[in-house]
Amino acid sequence: MTVSVLGGGIAGLSTLYYLSLRQNIPRVKLFEASSRFGGWVKSSIDKNTGVVFETGPRSLRPVGAVGLTTLELIEKLGIDDKVVPVHRSHVAAKNRMVYAKNKVCMMPNGPGGLIKTIPPFSKPLFFAGLKDIFTGKSKVPLEDESIYDFIARRFGKEIADYAISPVICGICAGDAKEISVKFLFKEIFEKEQKYGGVIKGAIKGRKDKKPEVPIEKTSFMNQAKNEGWSLYRMQDGIEIIPKRIVEKLTDNENFEMNLNSACEQISFKNDEAHISINGTNQPAQHVVSTLPAFTLAKLIDQQHPILANELHAIPYVDVAVINLLYKKENLLKDKGFGVLIAPSENMPILGIIFDSCIVDCNDSTVLTVMSGGRWFDKHYGKDSSDEKLLSAALDGISKILGINEKPDIFEVHLNRQCIPQYVVGHHQRVERIRKYVSDNKLPLSLGGAAFDGVGVNDVIMSSKNIANGLKF
Template sequence: MSKVILGGGISGLSAAFYLRKKFPLLSITLLEASNRNGGWIKSEKHDGYIFEQGPRTIRPHGNKAINTLDLIEDIGLTNEVEYLPKNHPAALNRMVYVDGVLHKLPSSFSSLLTKNPPFTKPLVQYLIKEFRQTSKTVHDESIYDFVKRRFGSEIADYAISPLICGICAGDAKRISVKFLLENLFYDEQKYGSITKGFIKNIFKKQPQPVILNTLARRAKSEKWNVFFFKDGLEVFPKRLEKVNKENNVDIRVNQSCTSIELNPTKVTLHMDSNNKVETRHLIATISAKKLSELIIGHADLTKLLSSIPFVTVCVINLHYKTELLKQEAFGFLIPPKENLPILGVIFDSCCFPCEGCTNLTVMMGGHWFKTFFGENPTDEHLLDVALKQLEDILKIKDKPNSFKINVLKNCIPQYIVGHNETVDKIHKYVEDNKLPLNLCGTSYNGVGINDAVYSAKTMVDKLQN
């Protein structure tokens, strides 16, 4: 028996690891279309600093994060982990840019009791409003509409909308509330308000605590806010790749698939070299968009997969040989209603100190990429836009000493209203047609690194043979 994994991103590499752990004698082949594994995680090391061209940190909270920490421990990366504590300036100071001014978002209990622009009232008043608000029975709605309905337009515009820009480069007016606030949504639907649900849940019997391994215990006791690797986040997929190879996983790069034939007894992958790869079972970790373009003969499945939209993000890393930042903070995000061509800026040299220098990452595009930049903008134009925004917002007029421009095409799925139902229909189609296909990755149940790793783990756990 053999299994083929399509895609060498963090989901594919994790799936290979968990498969080998569960089935020691299984023949496993991983096919990656590009010349490297790791997917969107890419770290470019320079003299004393790192350009992270995709994700840069990982959250340590929740069961999915505990799973990631366990995996990191299993593959021997514990000593490579570094973290920012919850009292670090980058953890405490997160900003939004509104009406030409950078505003620090409230980050303590006391800040809930005072008025903090851009909000016109203390946040506690929005909480009181939520408690008194009548409920509305809906199956799903946008996260913007939900927050506006419960807390008002200011919270929706200045807290949730920029947060969605930062997490998935998306438009909060299209993204499902179940993407980020699923539990709060269900509390409102069940109890009539989020606040009432919170009070009810206090008195519920709590589930048995998860047994923590060494690294997860450290994260809890040391109060990590985020964690990363001292030589860049790409250390993680590279170590996974190395461990998988040592455990006889056949990993092949430059293996571009052109089409996939699926039937109940066999999967045939046609490769661009006119070769074929046949297997009794395929695990697809590539994006739903890419998969929809490859599958032959299953029009309904293709339609469902292609209905999950993706956005393109431009990431521009900038290095200056002088200290230019006046604020110690994680960075800032820009609410969409400001109608500016960037999503936000990360202050990398605050998160990852760079003595005597400044490192910044400008994020651009997302849901609005074509609106601001068209189909194929030049690198020169993208850089000019980024530098102009830095000058306007941070008053930085210096030219960077080095930079890196990356346009990540169709990199982040958008969990629009109805996404959960779409995913359910995809799985039902596969099951009803008895297709030897399993899906995991960020297209379906979460867009972060923890989500990607956890999706691989839960998928493998369900496999019988």
Template sequence: MRTVAVLGGGIGGLAASYYLCKSPQVTKLIVLESSSRFGGWLWSTRRSDGAVFEHGPRGIRPTGAVGCNTLNMVDDLGLARDILPVTSSHVASRSRYVYVAGQLHRLPSGLSGLLRTFPPFSRPLLFNVAKEIFTRKGTGADESVHSFVSRRLGKELADIAADSLCRGVFAGDCRKLSVRSCFPFLFEAEQRRGSLTLGLLLDSGAPPGIHPGPLAQRSIRESWAQWSLRTGVETLPEAITEFLQQSGRAQLHKDAAVQHITPSTSGWKIYMEDGVISADHIISALPAKALCSALPSSCHSLIWELQNMSTATVAVVNLEYDGSILSMRGFGHLIPSSEDPGLLGVVYDSDFFPQHNRPSGQTTRLTIMLGGAWFQEVFGDPEHVKEESLLTKATEAVRYHLGVTATPSWSRVSVQKDCIPQYYQGHFQRVESSRSFIKEKNLSLSLIGSSYDGVSVNDVIFSGRTAVQDLLGGGI
């Protein structure tokens, strides 16, 4: 393998490049990023006074093989000293809320959450669990998240809990999202054991092959629930970029949009505005629709599958208030679509990462997420929406939901267009069909990133690792 081109310099493309640079089989690596920065949706604002604000993911989970894999990478990059862990006993881990019928309700947790009735739910969750154990296994190849949860745990949990969770994680509609692709561990638990409860209790669920390094071992020992970095999560892609630059084998190009790719006798020709690059293999970390616009017409079957992969746009509004303004503590709260379709959730950033507050004077940082699958319906075309209207919507949510009458001392509105893929029912078949086409046509092409195998930071990084392992035929 002489030359590998990685299309896309977000965390997926950078992760794949990191693993490629660790292999002596790759002589030359070319990374092409269309924007003016690397890192994609891992994007942090660091103010001169020391405050840090996240415009994408703000905390990364350490659990499972994929979480362990990311922490091993963080360790290898020399970032362990910058880690900011949040333990499972922290108030932000134990206290999460949902806004229903004009009130905030703390979500049940622990054994007491099963045995007692916690509004907005009408009865103890133990009744739902008992019913679930005796519910027949589904027979379909896929199912919506709402249908799956309704069938196994009841409509009330589907309407409130599943709806809110899908909006918080995917900014999506649980009535359209696929349980098999969005929550594969739930689907597999039912398939293996006939019950979510039995499946989650009896199966470890973690794929083998990832040995926890010192940092991952520490996360287990200290029972971390999530983590960030001292200067924000963008520190991770910045560290990978520096690693690549120092490797001597990687060429990194910003403002290098790929216009078209065509197969050649030795691999691919990659056409850009200012030239042509040849590569033996392409790893595409581009969003599915961005890739399909660059593919040759001979890949019409692949283009068709990629075109049918949808995305959601999210407006992220960062607010800072002077003083301590919250009457409760916790991670934040989600809002079911029946309550307010345009308002997805509010995150209490200051509670779980107070290290990102400015050092001088007490402040409160909040992040409000808007739109998602409902963006067009509520706010109109993302290209023409006014930031003032999004800011007003966010500050009104803080006022009505949290009782905050103060005016924010600082704010920033970011419209993240097409930032979260929507895994609708049948998504797994589209992914399988896409990769089958590539294999049948013997194309030197790998598909990675959030469009295919999971939207979390851990999933995207792991997809880069998996593609490199498959390409090079060995461990990393």
């Protein structure tokens, strides 16, 4: 049996790795269109300062089954000694900020926020809880709604504007008024619909049985729990994960990893897939696609236009990442993880991460600015030059943080169509997509960020499930 994996990002490489752990390993070929493995996971180390710049994901959370799965992978790859944990007691774990109402506001991180009025909110959060309790059940059962509407309905517009909307910008660079509540709060939403409130659902739904993902905990996982890790980074950058997978499998005769190998078309016939790679036919008994949904859509459009239309309907956004290094300490007035910008401020940047507050940056202040996202075209139009992106980042830092100095080192990266948007109806669309694949008996598995979560943890868990679920 031959399995072809399309895409050499973290999803495709994780699929390969988990296949390598199985018995009776089939012949596996991976095809990556670009000249490097890793996809959006990309790290660079400045030669002069030794500081790591991340152009994509930068930190991971050891939370839940997906978080433990990534820890398990890191341990199996033998790079657990490269983990740099950030404990819950660390200032970067405790201090989260939002720029709203034209100023930086520290988000409540303790019970004091429930009884005190803390900007940008006009009253204590206690009243938001009361609103949820007294709002009652929806008159008409809802299958889905935007996460903004859900939070505004249950807790009020201020919570939706200044708490949830900035968080959505930080997670997926999206608009909370479009993103499905099931993106973050699927279980909470379902209990709210069942019991008539979020708080009521949390109390009455405690006995609801939740399927557990069996994961055998190791000493490394227990270490993360016992030491209270809030998040962690990787020494020399997260790209060490895909790089180590490549190193592990390079000499394995069952695995073939190909760069500069663009897929041009996929057709299915007689329980077999025929993949056109750089003009040559590559037959396979099964295909695992970790490509962006819109890319896969183009490859199958001729034979399966209905499936292609569903895949095309998943929107993606562009995000600019600007890494900045100032050879000065203590440029930041407040320490913390960073500051997210409320969309109501109508600014081109989504958030600023305080890298030098999270890890040691050798006596420098290091910041990462995320820009654009759902509003990229609105703010940048046809001019998305590095100069304009950098200028917008520096203007934002000046206005928000009061830093007017020019950075000593900077990098500008524009990641086109990098994050899929789980808009209202997304989960139903994914169900239709997978039902189509099943009903038509296509030898195709769908991985990557478009289906089971946009985070690195989500993608790795999805890849593990795909690899373990293949029958051969």
